[in-house]
Amino acid sequence: xxxxANPKRFMxxxxxxLPWLGATTAILFAAGLYLSFTAPPDYRQGDTVRIMFIHVPxxxxxxxxxxxxxxxSLIGLVNRHPLADVAAKQAAPLGALFTALALITGSLWGRPxxxxxxxxxxxxxxxxLLLFLYLGYIALWNAIENEVRAAKAAAIxxxxxxxxxPIIEFSVQWWTTLHQGxxxxxxxxxxxxxxxxxxxxxxxxxxxxxxxxxLLVRMRTEILERRMRALALAANA
Amino acid sequence: xxxxxxxxxxxxxxxxxxxxSALGIVASVALSLRAxxxxxxxxxxxxxxxx
Amino acid sequence: MxxxxxxxxxxxxxxxxxxxxxxxxxxFFAAVVTxxxxxxxxxxxxxxxxxxxxxxxxxxxxxLLALDRLFQADYxxxxxxxxxxxxxxxxxxxxxxxxxHWLTTGLPLTILSPVLALLLNLPATAYTALIVSLLIGxxxxxxxxxxxxxxTLSIRRGGxxxxxxxxxxxxxxxxxxxxxxxxRLDGVENGAIWLLAxxxxxxxxxxxxxxxxxxxxxxxx
Numbered sequence: 001x002x003x004x005a006n007p008k009r010f011m012x013x014x015x016x017x018l019p020w021l022g023a024t025t026a027i028l029f030a031a032g033l034y035l036s037f038t039a040p041p042d043y044r045q046g047d048t049v050r051i052m053f054i055h056v057p058x059x060x061x062x063x064x065x066x067x068x069x070x071x072x073s074l075i076g077l078v079n080r081h082p083l084a085d086v087a088a089k090q091a092a093p094l095g096a097l098f099t100a101l102a103l104i105t106g107s108l109w110g111r112p113x114x115x116x117x118x119x120x121x122x123x124x125x126x127x128x129l130l131l132f133l134y135l136g137y138i139a140l141w142n143a144i145e146n147e148v149r150a151a152k153a154a155a156i157x158x159x160x161x162x163x164x165x166p167i168i169e170f171s172v173q174w175w176t177t178l179h180q181g182x183x184x185x186x187x188x189x190x191x192x193x194x195x196x197x198x199x200x201x202x203x204x205x206x207x208x209x210x211x212x213x214x215l216l217v218r219m220r221t222e223i224l225e226r227r228m229r230a231l232a233l234a235a236n237a
Numbered sequence: 238x239x240x241x242x243x244x245x246x247x248x249x250x251x252x253x254x255x256x257x258s259a260l261g262i263v264a265s266v267a268l269s270l271r272a273x274x275x276x277x278x279x280x281x282x283x284x285x286x287x288x
Numbered sequence: 289m290x291x292x293x294x295x296x297x298x299x300x301x302x303x304x305x306x307x308x309x310x311x312x313x314x315x316f317f318a319a320v321v322t323x324x325x326x327x328x329x330x331x332x333x334x335x336x337x338x339x340x341x342x343x344x345x346x347x348x349x350x351x352l353l354a355l356d357r358l359f360q361a362d363y364x365x366x367x368x369x370x371x372x373x374x375x376x377x378x379x380x381x382x383x384x385x386x387x388x389h390w391l392t393t394g395l396p397l398t399i400l401s402p403v404l405a406l407l408l409n410l411p412a413t414a415y416t417a418l419i420v421s422l423l424i425g426x427x428x429x430x431x432x433x434x435x436x437x438x439x440t441l442s443i444r445r446g447g448x449x450x451x452x453x454x455x456x457x458x459x460x461x462x463x464x465x466x467x468x469x470x471x472r473l474d475g476v477e478n479g480a481i482w483l484l485a486x487x488x489x490x491x492x493x494x495x496x497x498x499x500x501x502x503x504x505x506x507x508x509x
Binding site for chain 3: 135144151156157
């Protein structure tokens, strides 16, 4: 794996990989959207079940993105691979975007189902906190000027965050059972019947690939920018 | 066809959810690609001046 | 060990003098709790119900007040570099700073809390839960806060970033702390105090190492 950690090698490989990745993502989106709109309405949720096809994948990528970011941070911190730092840095805004999308689609689903846009329900609440974790990470990166220091500090924060995430999740779940004694919603949210699994699955694949496609593009941008800075520095010296 | 756009009685929730998601995704794709192209041309220009 | 003690005593003295951060935190704590009834009304029943949560949120916010600059003054005037050269390890520095912070904010806030709870009409049965939960939970706030303070050390205006960094990490403390008080109000046993204790022990044990790593990266080069 670390054979590809050389930026030059990475640029070559990602350049060859990207068109295929982009095309696959587009095809998956087309298929997923078609299935999302041709699926029958759910007997309980009606047509709002279609929101699930974009809500669940966004939520999945939001969580996976944080895990990915933490893993890249760990590699960056332990093995000192600059490419891992770049990956972690560029994963954060994407993760934040998908977290925001999960929150918005979740609350649009909640309005007709729960009767309110915002319910302090376990999952919505932990996604709000996840958004804060992402924003803090991005802000820390931007606040520290020295690139090496910023990468290390952000990596430590990402690792602290990933250790805390299950605890936060648990505490929030615990808290919702404490405060809503007579829950009218089934715990764990609505169950999804088999007809809906296909669109859900394909949309999840599309979202995941989209995340990695954009990540590669953004990593390439960052590498070019770093090369530019190095060149400018060399020219001035 | 009309029934499709009405989405049961949930058009007011289903379409905004898809709209906002599409907006977010299209915007992030466009911004990422634009930043990439810009970095590429700027680096090329810089390499020319340095040499 | 002696160096650690000396640093601790110095920091406690600095915070405890008139106008120091300890006094500031106490004043802020009292001010927030006094403002709450003006915001939500003076209904005694309602106040009794929310007292635990309000006191916990106010205590955490008051704690944060001095936390973001925990290392800053020593960093700016160069004494942190000197400390790094002393026999004291970075872990030791973090422990000393963390402990000093708790002794000058967490502990005084806990001692003041029953008085403020009186203003909020907290029922008598919940006082022990309030005090015990604050006593157990505030060290975790100091611990997590000192890690974030070490991370934002080199940022000139780190104070802006600080609440964003610690807010999600401190959510479990508020949930379990306020939950413990609520449990006593309802006369149920929900285990909040044990969860709080477990979280606090883990935070206090891990924080010195993470904080030391953060200090190290900021002082290198």
